[in-house]
Amino acid sequence: MTDDPRSPNLLMISKLENTFTFSSEEKQALLDLPVQVTVLKEDRDIVRVGDRPSQSCLILEGFTCIYKVTSEGNRQIMALHVPGDIPDLQSLHLRFMDNNLAPISPCTVGFIEHRDLLQICERYPSITAAFWRETLVDASIFREWLLNVGRREAYTRMAHLLCEFLVRLEVVGLVENSTFDLPITQAELADALGISAVHMNRVYQALRADGLIQTKGTQVTVPDWEKLKAAGDFDPLYLHLKGGQ
Amino acid sequence: MTDDPRSPNLLMISKLENTFTFSSEEKQALLDLPVQVTVLKEDRDIVRVGDRPSQSCLILEGFTCIYKVTSEGNRQIMALHVPGDIPDLQSLHLRFMDNNLAPISPCTVGFIEHRDLLQICERYPSITAAFWRETLVDASIFREWLLNVGRREAYTRMAHLLCEFLVRLEVVGLVENSTFDLPITQAELADALGISAVHMNRVYQALRADGLIQTKGTQVTVPDWEKLKAAGDFDPLYLHLKGGQ
């Protein structure tokens, strides 16, 4: 739904170029990758557990999440995705989806056929490496979330998640004046942090009361980055961004 | 420490062949991969957060884990590895280690130089795919652990972990008569499940009292697989084993 049909590819390339340098031939191959742009509503899953998709999905606008549900009906959100992410790149090499993928806000995505991805990977090893690396960073984030959910108390946990959001959104230029849009309900945040919605609400209020964040609708402002980092026990190393250490 | 110096490579190949079929040329290349076998004691990390290793490590005997520690000193174990696993394959494409890797029992590992791995990957795309896939399965396990730690109560969580162990050890032939060796302290299990050691002990006792497991030293026996599966809310799909669904 963008005027420039190449824009999805450029978003993907600029993300990958955070850590890789491509030859002009490789870049052209990435530009030529067919991407089918679609606008999705937030109340329908993109793929579900057990599915065998033949395409992967690049987030262009809005946010998505992957989640699973226990047999008791408790939902855990395992990851949140921002524009530039490819949340189900794994399905390129795993036969079945082992999680659900859904938009958490109205969002625009681009679908890329596995066939095309495999073809470009076979031809250009450094593109393979770049995609592989993306999935490794995803895994690194899962590890940090495990530490977060398993060993940090709710207050710290929430502060940590906000730190991660700020950094990841900054990378794709979605932060202005320490402010970003977080179009996500408290119930969803609770599911991402492994706590109840009620407790989430209390923690959120505490963060505001302590001056770590200011909110206005879905906008979140971080007045003191160092303070939030300290509160969230946050070290961006695990995001493996360009800056390195 | 095996008589047959090729054995490490064969272990790796048989694991990869669970889901991939290699040509004889590819298989030979994997067999020719130099592997430096070493015996490690359990009280020293193999790699640490911030390290930049030039090799990855294949588990041959014993168990290892990856873990992180919060600034408060709480440890979370994010994964446990059994023979055949390559716990730090990620370091092939990520500049820095974002977690610690340590043996949890005396263990034998084989170190493989990144240089050699990259070379073989460049030459054989299907070997790249096989290694990539391994890291994707690791990520899938992280996701399941997130659900486990975030949304299941301690009793179910422990049952789930035992289920996972049984299945993964079965794949590498380390289960006999529904019995396997679990040379890991309760404090370590607690760190893997995100609970305290004291509570771990109580849950463990409850599992025994309910007849879901029998223990004898470090040996664990599962008398009724279906019952344990039910107690652990366990579905092996996320392990992406050969059997498919």
Add this chain to the structure above:
DNA sequence: CGAGCTTTTGAACGCAGTCAACAATTGTGG
């Protein structure tokens, strides 16, 4: 056979969950 680790037990406490009601906001159709 004693040192050191691991497991076990008890008691008190607390973080977070559940339930229930209400307030605020957003969305929708007339």
Add this chain to the structure above:
DNA sequence: CCACAATTGTTGACTGCGTTCAAAAGCTCG
């Protein structure tokens, strides 16, 4: 543009799963 419905956010009270602290008992191994 308003009225009503539905979702989301907020609050209070009670409960409970799991933590913490401390001490004792059991193992393992030199």
